[in-house]
Amino acid sequence: IKLNTKISSKIEFEKYITTLVLVAIAVYGLHYHLAKTLMHLAAVLSLVNIAIAILKNEGDRISTPDNIKIFMGLLSLSAVAVGLYASFNDDRVSIRFFKDFSLTAIYIVIICPSLKVNYISLKKFQGTILLSCTLMALVGIYDSLINNVARTSVSINLPIIYATNLAVLTTASLIVIVNNLVKKQLLISFFAILAFTLGIIGISLSGSRGPLIAVFLVATLIMIIVGFNSFSKTKSIIISMILLALATLVINELPIGKRIKAGVINASSENHNTSIGIRFQLWQAGLKTLVEKPLLGTGIANHNEFFKEKLKSDSKFIHSSAMNFIHLHNDILNIVVWMGVFFGGLFFAYIIYSCYIFSKNCKDNFYGALGLTACITFLSCGLTNTPSMRAASLTLFLLILVISHHAIASKCQKVA
Secondary structure (H helix, E strand, C coil), rough: CCHHHHHHCCHHEEEEEEEEHHHHCCCCCCCCCHHHHHHHHHHHHHHHHHHHHCCCCCCCCHCHHHHHHHHHHHHHHHHHHHHHHHHCCCCHHHHHHHHHHHHHHHHHHHHHHHHCCCCCHHHHHHHHHHHHHHHHHHHHHHHHHCCCCCCCHHHHHHHHHHHHHHHHHHHHHHHHHHHHHHHCCCHHHHHHHHHHHHCCCHHHCCHHHHHHHHHHHHHEEEEEEEEEEEEHHHHHHHHHHHHHHHHHHHHCCCCHHHHHHHHHHHHHCCCCCCCCHHHHHHHHHHHHHHHHHCCCCCCCCCCHHHHHHHHHHHHCCEEEECCCCCCCCCCCHHHHHHHHHHHHHHHHHHHHHHHHHHHHHHHCHHHHHHHHHHHHHHHCCCCCCHHCHHHHHHHHHHHHHHHHHHHHHHHCCCCC
């Protein structure tokens, strides 16, 4: 028995856990539930690894630099806050929100200490991002062309969540392009350009306008910043505008181009029954609700009850077409309306902190730039939807975040 214990204590669980996380990201586009299963397995192995580290006093098994500790703490507080609010309700939305956010966050927190990155694993991480983006896009393109679906979403079954995942991977692929072109690594640059192009096509075929606009805004910002460092400010802006104009012409020829045009028309009209009109109504009512309930909010999914009460005294508080939606179609507004300013701010603290850490390191660290890009893209997609409520979009984002955090803290960060 002692021999077996000694042998088991020498097993480097960290390598297996890191590999499982990378594979989970890679296969995310093929099948979300397969990726989720791999994440669960990584969490189980991490628990075993942490237990061995404690019982055998093998502290080198776990890696908890300061940024990882703070990230884990803030993400745990977010999970607790959601669990606390969900405990007051037993409705379907509260239960689903707890399962999708809190449980996913807990799995990530468990995995965090057992992740170990090095030069090789970080190189694999870059390849994993490109592979995941390419596979997710190709599966969506196949689904759209062969199955003739109007809005592709493949195994995720929600077009806008599929597009959100692909948006994060697409902008991350652009960071990989920039990083490898600077180093004149043309082969991986080629695959990165391919992934980026396919990603935009896949998002377009999903029919999701918000994620597509988010990608173009983030990509334009990246091109301008890179241009400032490589060319004059005037040249970089002109080049970015030309590329943006060409991309706009291409998008205009795809079905999503008609949806964007319709959205612009509806946004400038009084038509409340469109997706844009409904969003405007929800956002306006949400802001009014926040003013009246800033401290603790309405509670999870209780905004409709508050709307009904307000309609008794103010018939114009919200249009009837925007009633009975389970969320407010804006991630930040939705959370602060439900949980109030304090707990809502606490909910997003892990993203705010991540943005801070990544922005501090993005100038001289590729993974800082990649992590910051993922955060900005995820938040941008959340302006018209609620990706934080869905495990299908949250899981991929958190996996990319935790590896980026470890890369920032790693000694090999500047050479990978």
